[in-house]
Amino acid sequence: MARDGATYVCQSCGASQSRWSGQCPACSAWNTMVEEGGLRPPGALAATRPSRARGLDFEGLSGDVRSPPRLLTGIEEFDRVCGGGLVRGSALLVGGDPGVGKSTLLMQAVAAAAQRGATCAYVSGEESVDQVRSRAQRMGLSGAPVKLAAETSLRNILDGLKRSQFDLVVIDSIQTLWSDSHDAAPGSVTQVRAASAELVRLAKREGVAIILVGHVTKEGAIAGPRVIEHLVDAVLTFEGERGYPFRVLRGVKNRFGATDEIGVFEMGDAGLREVANPSALFLDTSGERAAGAAVFAGIEGSRPVLVEFQALVAPSAYGTPRRAVVGWDSGRLAMVLAVLEARCGLSLGSRDVYLNVAGGLRISEPAADLAAAAALASSALDVALPQDCVVFGEISLSGEIRPVSRTEARVRESAKLGFRQVLGPRDAEPGPLKLAGVARLADAIARIGDGGWPETA
Numbered sequence: 001m002a003r004d005g006a007t008y009v010c011q012s013c014g015a016s017q018s019r020w021s022g023q024c025p026a027c028s029a030w031n032t033m034v035e036e037g038g039l040r041p042p043g044a045l046a047a048t049r050p051s052r053a054r055g056l057d058f059e060g061l062s063g064d065v066r067s068p069p070r071l072l073t074g075i076e077e078f079d080r081v082c083g084g085g086l087v088r089g090s091a092l093l094v095g096g097d098p099g100v101g102k103s104t105l106l107m108q109a110v111a112a113a114a115q116r117g118a119t120c121a122y123v124s125g126e127e128s129v130d131q132v133r134s135r136a137q138r139m140g141l142s143g144a145p146v147k148l149a150a151e152t153s154l155r156n157i158l159d160g161l162k163r164s165q166f167d168l169v170v171i172d173s174i175q176t177l178w179s180d181s182h183d184a185a186p187g188s189v190t191q192v193r194a195a196s197a198e199l200v201r202l203a204k205r206e207g208v209a210i211i212l213v214g215h216v217t218k219e220g221a222i223a224g225p226r227v228i229e230h231l232v233d234a235v236l237t238f239e240g241e242r243g244y245p246f247r248v249l250r251g252v253k254n255r256f257g258a259t260d261e262i263g264v265f266e267m268g269d270a271g272l273r274e275v276a277n278p279s280a281l282f283l284d285t286s287g288e289r290a291a292g293a294a295v296f297a298g299i300e301g302s303r304p305v306l307v308e309f310q311a312l313v314a315p316s317a318y319g320t321p322r323r324a325v326v327g328w329d330s331g332r333l334a335m336v337l338a339v340l341e342a343r344c345g346l347s348l349g350s351r352d353v354y355l356n357v358a359g360g361l362r363i364s365e366p367a368a369d370l371a372a373a374a375a376l377a378s379s380a381l382d383v384a385l386p387q388d389c390v391v392f393g394e395i396s397l398s399g400e401i402r403p404v405s406r407t408e409a410r411v412r413e414s415a416k417l418g419f420r421q422v423l424g425p426r427d428a429e430p431g432p433l434k435l436a437g438v439a440r441l442a443d444a445i446a447r448i449g450d451g452g453w454p455e456t457a
Contacts, residue, residue: 007035007036008020008021008033008034008035008036009033009034009036009184009188009189009190010024010026010027010029010032010033010034010189011032011033011034011188011189012024012027012029012032013026013027013029013226014189014193014226014227015027017033020033020035021033034184034188036182036183036184036188036190068087068088068089068090068256069087069088070084070085070086070087070088071085071086071087071088071113071118071167071168071209072085072086072113072116073085073086073109073110073112073113073116074112074113074115074116075108075109075112075274076274076276077249077263077264077265077274077275078105078109078249078263080261080263080301080302081236081249081250081251081257081261081262081263081301082234082236082251082254082256082257083234083251083254083256083257083258083261084256084257086113086168086209086211087209087233087256088167088207088208088209089203089204089206089207089208089209090203090209090210090232090233090234090255090256091196091199091200091203091209091210091211091212091231091232091233091234092209092210092211092212092232092233092234092235092236093174093211093212093214093222093228093229093232093234093235093236094106094211094212094213094214094236094237094238095213095214095215095216095222095235095236095237095238096216096237096238096239096240097216097239097240098215098216100238100239100240100247101238101240101247101265101267101272102172102213102238103124103135103172103213104135104139104267104271104272105238105247105249105265105272106122106170106172106211106213107122107132107135107136107139107141107170107271108139108141108271108272109170109211110122110144110146110168110170110211111136111141111144111146112144113167113168114144114145114146114168115144115145118167118168119147119164119165119166119167119168120145120146120147120166120167120168120169120170121146121147121148121149121161121164121166121168121169121170122146122147122148122149122169122170122172123149123150123151123157123169123170123171123172124148124149124150124172125150125151125152125171125172125173125176125177126172126173126176127150127172128150129148129149129150132148132150133148138270139270139271140270140271141271147164147166152176152177152178152186153177153178153180154177154178154179154180154194154195154198154199155179155180157171157177157199158198158199158202161202161206161208162202162206165206165208166208167208167209168208168209168210168211169208169209169210169211170210170211170213171199171210171211171212171213172213173212173213173214173215174192174195174196174199174212174213174214174228175187175192175214175215177191177192177195178191178195179191179194179195179198181194182194192228193227193228196212196227196228196231196232197231199212200231200232212228212232214228222235222237229252229253232253233254233255233256234251234253234254234255234256234257235251235252235253235254236249236250236251236252237249237250237252238250239362240267240360241326241327241360243360244359244360245266245267245268246264246265246266246267246275246278246281246282246359246360246361247264247265247266247267247272248262248263248264248265248361248362249262249263249264249265250262251301258301258302260300260301261300261301261302262300262301262303262305264278264281266281278303278305278361279304279305279306279307279413279417280417281359282305282306282307282308282358282359282361283295283306283307283308283358283417284308284358288384288387289384289385289386289387290384291378291379291381291382291383291384292310292311292312292313292375292376292378292379293308293309293310293311293375293378293384293385294308294309294311294371294372294374294375294378294385294391295307295308295309295371295389295390295391295419296308296309296363296367296368296371296372296390296391296392297390297391297392297410297411297413297414297422298363298365298367298368298392298410299365299367299405299406299409299410300365304406304409304410304412304413304414305361305413306390306413306414306417307357307358307359307361307363308357308358308359309328309355309356309357309358309368309371309372309374309375310355310356310357310358310375311353311354311355311356311372311375311376311378311379312352312353312354312379313348313351313352313353313354313376313379313380314351314352314354315351315352316350316351316352317352321349321350321351321352321353322352322353322354323337323352323353324353324354324355325354325355325356326355326356326357327356327357327360327361327362327363328355328357328362328363328368328372329364332366332368332369332372333353333355333372335395335397336369336372336373336376336395337349337353337376339373339395339397339399339441340373340376340377340441340445342399343398343399343440343441343442344377344399344441344442344445345442346376346377346380346445348376348380351380353376355372355375355376366394366404367392367393367394367404367405368392369393369394369395370391370392370393370394370395370401370423370424370441370444371391371392371393373395373441373444373445374391374423374444374448377444377445377448377449378448381448381449383448383449383451385423385448386421388418388419388420388421389419389420389421389422389423389436390410390414390419390421390422390423390433391422391423391424392404392410392422392424393423393424393425393428393438395441399440399441399442400439400440400441401424401425401426401438401439401440401441401444402425403425403427403428404424404425404428407424407428407429408429408431411428411429411430411431411432411433412431414433415431415432415433419433420433420434421433421434421435421436422434422435422436423436423438423444423447424436424437424438425437425438425439426438426439
């Protein structure tokens, strides 16, 4: 039965209960239970009818099943992360830190799609139409045939979308919408969940691609209940370190494509610019490589990316040595330091350790273990790695160097950028490069210390 009494809903996880408590019983967060009106699921009192199940063979239809039609925006980095373009009838959620460029990216995407013939709308709940128009003019997009609206009422938005046939709609942002069917403040868990469900239902029914912009919490997670991420078809995060012009669009969930793709952009005065070759931007090819630097040949999604690991090992001025890392997992750094000390005899426990991934890119691939260890050993021994050397390999707790996947793509990208040798697993396929293969981390550290590299022409 429908519940008409007030309930208390956690604004952190979305759990509800009939009476107030200081701590949420589901997520253990304090002071997050807020009183909201009774909830009645949409269509709860409507007449029911039995659902019809169909087989995988589509009732005897022969031939291969065609992939869902795609709507291309023309921004290749954006389309790649989406899985080859936006799927009609799908809902996509984009999250990111304030000021990282979410609205700029989506304004460029919707304008590019409109210029290719798609019927597009941009609905803003945070800016007026004049403000959106002024921002588009600053980006050189004032001539794009995009319909603009400034609205926060979910009912008005749904009515407007039903009257017009749109191919692509951007809602900026989902936290600003409110539904008069629920007694809750805009931005609350109830309102965000209700607005997301209605918009996703509209996308499926009308065949329109809807992009929702989501705010993030101070921990970096998308604000609101996790049910939003389950409702939508794809979740993308827009990342960027402050002080760097580079922005990375990363796929977290995608029902119509890969979930590990990335798109790289560069922020400028006129908006975002696509970066076709991120490796050339993340690397410093001027001069000789200093001690403490190692170039890692990694894989992000379907593309190889070369980035530089920078390490500094220095005497500690305090009783407790510092461990600072940017762009890599701090837990992974602690493991590599332990293996270096226990298996290689490299004493780092009483020294400060700083590790940084140049360019603001965040690396999560296990194949970066050897590159981080090589940078740390290079700094500790004050010996620079060769200028034309790339490093990749996974380190086990026993100190062994484990093989990694997609070696050919890593080597091909390295050779394209002028690298001639690779420090990696012994059974790696070096292709046109010279292989300095190692079976154990201790062998790699010894090679770095005595300079035992293969000769290159």
